[in-house]
Amino acid sequence: MRRPPSHLTALVLGLAACFNAQGQTSLKPEGANPNAPRVSSLGTRFANIPGTTVQFAIWETRLSEWNEFLRQKKYPWSYQTHFEQSPEHPVVGVNLQDAVAFCNWLTETERERHLIDSSQSYRLPTPEEWDSAVGLARGRKKISLSAEDRLLDDQIYPWGQDWPPPAKAANFADGEITGYANDGYAFTAPVGSFTPTQEGLYDLAGNVWEWTQPVEIRAQPSGILRGGSWAYFRAECLTSGYKYVVPADLRAPTIGFRCVFDDKRRTASLLAASDAEKKQALEERMKAMTDSRKVDATAVEALRKQMQGKGDDSGLPDPASLKPAVADGSSFINALGMRFVPLHEKSAPLICVTETSVRDFETWLRDTGRNWSQKPSFLLGGNHPAAGMSWEDAMAFCAWLTERDRVSKLIPASASYRLPSDTEWSLAAGLKNETGADPAARHLADKTHYPWTPKADDWKPPALSANLDATKIPGTTDNYSYTAPVDSARGNALGLYEMGGNVSEWCADAWPGAPEERVIRGGSWLSFDKDALLTSARSHALKTASRADLGFRCVLDFGTP
Template sequence: MIVRFFPFSLLAPALLLSSGFIPLSGQIPDEKREHDSSLGLHFVSIPGTPALLATHETRVSDWQAFISASGREWSYKPHFEQGPDHPVVGITLEDARAFCTWLTEKERAEGKLNAAQSYRLPGRADWDAAAGLLRTRKPDLTVEEKVADEQVFPWGMAWPPPAGVANLANGEIPGYDDSFPFTAPVGQFKPSAEGLYDLAGNVWEWCWDPEIRAEQVGVLRGGSWAYFRPECLRSDYVYAVPVDMRMPTIGFRCVFEDKQRTATMLAAAEKIKAEIRSQRREEIMGGAVTKDDLAAMKEKLKNAPATAATSSAPLKPAEAGQAFVNALGLTFVPLPGSSILLGSTEVRVQDYEAWLKTKGGTWENKAPFLSLDHPAVGVTWEEATAFCNWLTEQDRASKLISVNASYRLPTDLEWSQAAGLTDETGADPSQRHEKASRHFPWSAEGTFPPPSSSTNLDATRIEGYRDSYSYTAPVTTEVANAKGIQGLGGNASEWCQDPWPGAKSERVIRGGSWLSRDQDQLRTGHRQHAPQDSRNNSIGFRLVLELPAP
């Protein structure tokens, strides 16, 4: 396998956040926070990022717990012996993301995490902060400090490394010996000031920034037991490799994040930066700002309610041909050639639970892996229809939709049109199913498998395809089609309005799910059908908003 080296400094802007303020001196403090996972992974706060980082790399024992609980196929073995407290190796980017997703869903189901809390991989800025790069801790750097950021190692400026700082290429660095020919148990070497172990050496660690969609190339940080070149061990070094690279030098560590706290910190940081900019303008204009004034401002912001800013703009009523957001936050887009608006995503758990709460109902057999932004699966056709009727009444009462408008499930033909299948033949869903062409929601040309991470399928059983979710995924994670519609290829199969021909109590089901793997069954024109009172953890639904014809 060809590995591409990119020996350049990281150029992406780092997070300049803290729990309190960004003082004019530039140093960013942070309150000490800690968290422990159910696997015994310990997380600590780091100045410069709102996330908490695991103090050590993910261990063989942690990975084995994941494999055992998830049933994920795993046969990789390095050419050397490892104990349960060694870092797991042979990990691809998708493997590492799948572990984080599993641990998140496991602990949400156990009540240890709420819907805003999750585990993930570090972003590049998280890693910069963990490594102590000055650009993550000061808003303004001198030329000397910028040069230092490009030259520093996780242990400092010394080369060769001082004894006992890292597990590196034993015997390849003159004057350095770490006593471990391959991986070492985590926590054997001197930690950082915040208590992080093995930021240099032992194993390379995956980083991932979710807003970066092109994922043929992934990012590793930190060096490994096989590395000895100083330029590859510097704190800001970025090692770019294929995302499916599987090597005995590659592992990962996790991050714990509370998104509510992150949002609060972002809002607080923006307020403070705005006030500081205002004060600086006053200074330029001759106004005097004393230390007491600045201290009072910081105290005022510190004691302000810790809530993220939300938009108070009123929702606009639905109009034919125009995108629409309803009171639940569901987005609808026009379906060309019709007067309907189609839900751009599947109905979420949070939407479905809002309905259950108003009617005092319970969710029978709710799957334990569901989070608020996942599709509502395990729902019968009858329940989905009742949800549509309830939402119609709600949005009519609030005048978001007219008295002649209503929510419903899509018809079989509307679903096909939304997925880009417009030339079907056949008088009913059964006949159209029999004549299904080689068209997929992600490819009219019949390309299979889909691009990695473009949808959510049973990735472990599809050769050449990878995604990051062992179960369902948040509804907005899939790549949207040209109409702006997500999730038609996988995640959850979806109920349609139509009865199945010859079986009036059964209803049409369209699209793949997180359990799908057979390419014939994933063709856009493939139909399933099931009794309307049945439920399955792979079946959910999306909405149509039918508006009066103009």
């Protein structure tokens, strides 16, 4: 595989690209191709990426470039690694401010030398631009994502869907990944040492974490890293969509960055073309939906608002594909893509097969103008369970979802979403014929049943049956440090996921003798105690309380016609 040029060669190539034979700067004349790949004065090449208007550096910022910045800027930085690096290795030990300072310096330097003008600049990529670079559908598609797109975005890796990674996929902590061949580097590797993406970008997976920053630059206590590093090995940390939120002032031997090149004129041109394409596509969809008479005016109006810039591209299901819910025990997919199945054989009510996801919860927050004040500090991907909300929040979500689906005529006027009752939750988890007059009396009454129905001589959950604190359950493993995608474990007999782990779940019932407290069922990613993992185990908390391991799932009740 071709390696990047040495620092001296790179500098010569960069200067050659910027000067013509007469020694004049090669500012592109008006009318020149704005999509031509850029080469910086430091020799870094940039590539066009579908779904974004900026050009991405094909590799992480190298130590050679960083040292030139330190030399010219006299920037105060004295970080030392505990391992050796050549000039072609990525710089590490930079915090968010350091990375921004480098981009600003490079912009100022090239403007002073008339290599770029005032409408052009170098900066860090935004998290959304990084989504485009790594190939996520949410970063590259112009119109609403399908349910399959959304699911794949939460599961795919920069190299594809395989786990463990294929040989020479990236620079990881290879000794920690079962089945992954040694990549040849104990620490960082020279940039460009591994297989590039289709657009020619190197090391979007592994080597070093890369800083990203929103376009609206402001003082911020934390920053978002993407891509993994030479020290990482857990599968969930290496997915393409993983966001690692860390303090903005953190310097570490696993953290570096890459730049993007932003040309405002090119951006304006591409956005105008993209808007025209979106409008045409939405007009075609609206016409097809109206002609087919498969949806009511509400869905058409939603598309019209999207065309006018009043909606959002949230990846919701195509309304034309949805069938209204009926109380005959049929499964049902609602406007958010949540799938419901009958709790009792061929009869209502219906229960959601998954815990309410971050994506669905955030749709409610946006629509109602609320803030997620108790959002957990660890990363929550869109397909992970929402956690850190009160019982009252969960009830408000159900009321909002009821009104939303009634208006669109996906559920009848008599139907409503709600939280499951304590007894309904037991049935959903496979525990039937419980004895006891109330949740307190039923608590731990059955000492044999677990949601994953293990072998009689072993209570421990089989592989892929629940996301628990496996580090404290001898002989048990899982792939998640915190929550897992809501449908990553095996489904139970009803097809329901994570009835025994991931997040504990609010139920509708008040706790006996404590009218302000509500019942909580099921284990979570923090659970490990044998008795606490029994299906019959209950806990309770104030309905205003919130925890990082507590979420909910919905029931669709058809009520009285």
